[in-house]
Amino acid sequence: MGGRVKSPLHFRLSECVLVLMIAFSGISLGFSGGGFIVNFDKLGFTVFSSLQKAVHAVENVFTGTVTAVRDMAHLRSEYQQLTEKLKDYEFLQRNNTEIRKENERLKEQLDFATEIKYRNIPAQIIGRNPDSQYSGITLNKGARNGIKKGMPVIAVQAGNVGVVGRIITVGVGTSMMMPVYDVRCNISSRIQNTRDLGIVSGNGSSDGALSLKYIRKRVMDDFNYGDIVVTSGENGNYMRDIPVGRISKITVLDYDSSLNIELDPIIDFNRLENVLVIDQYNENDREAQK
Incomplete structure (x- = not known):
């Protein structure tokens, strides 16, 4: 009757301690037995x-x-x-x-x-005037270099010698020439093989053909396409036998006793850069140029 009654709190504390002791004992037993070893x-x-x-x-x-x-x-x-x-x-x-x-x-x-037999003055083309009614090509040499009005101009291109034109204006250090394709240009010429005489004139275009006129119809069988036409040397404008062009077309006109002949120029003017201005009245000093 007079015995003490344990409180619920004390009972729960005892149980927790018992559980912790049992758990600690189990862990210790596991470590001591080698089955629960961790190598830290x-x-x-x-x-x-x-x-x-x-x-x-x-x-x-x-x-x-x-x-x-x-x-x-x-x-x-x-x-x-x-x-x-x-x-x-x-x-x-x-x-x-x-x-x-x-x-x-x-x-x-x-x-x-x-x-070459005659004295000559090398010159370079520095200007062209192809758009005007009359063509003009400007050279970098003039009066102080010995160039005079009327002198013929030739060139060497791809191994071929050909007529380029004639000097028409002279300044102190420059000059202008009229090319053979100019409509004002007229050159006394001959078919090289037959020596038939005619006149070569330009048609105004550096890309166009030249015209050879006054060649008689009856000599037509004596020459062929590709034959070369050269300067005649007459009238003193150009030296003799300088190539002008090659025959490229022959037209027979019923109403004309002459043939209408077209020539391809020897010189390609669109590629021309350097020329020789010829002084026909003075012979070349070959030793001075060597």
Whole structure:
């Protein structure tokens, strides 16, 4: 009757302590038996090494990316430099080719200028006036170089010697010539093979044909297409036997006793750069030009 009654709180505390002691005993028994062993050193090393490996991999990726970008920039720079060098090389090659061609043209002209009978003045074309009613070609030589009005002008082109025109205006340092294709130009000429005499005149275009007039119909069978027409040397305007053009077309007109003959000029005027102005009244000093 007089016994003590345990409080609910005390009962629960005793039970919790009992559970904790049982759990601790079980854990201790497990560790002592070897079935519940954890190697904390090994665990820490594994975790750290894995983390280190991951960091190293990320670092390699980043370093590789930076290196690749740097190498790409370097390669791009080298490519641009090589491209510029290639352009410079191609430019030099073109210049060398042009210089070589120019030297060949000048040598060809010089060789002819040395051998020709008459004194001659080399000149370069510096201007053209193809759009006006009458054509005019400006040369870089004038009176102080010995050029006079009326002098004939010839050229050497691709191994061919041909008539270019005649000087019509002379300045101190420049002059102007009238080319053979000008409508005002008339040259006393002969068919080289037959020696038949006619007059060559221009049609106003550097690309057009020249006209040969006053060749009789009855001599038509004596010459052929491609035959060369040369200067006759008459009237003192041009030296004798300088090629003017090649026969390219022959037309027979019923109402005319003469043939209408077209010539392809010996000289390609669109490619012409250098000419020789001829002084027919003075012989060439060959020794002075060598």
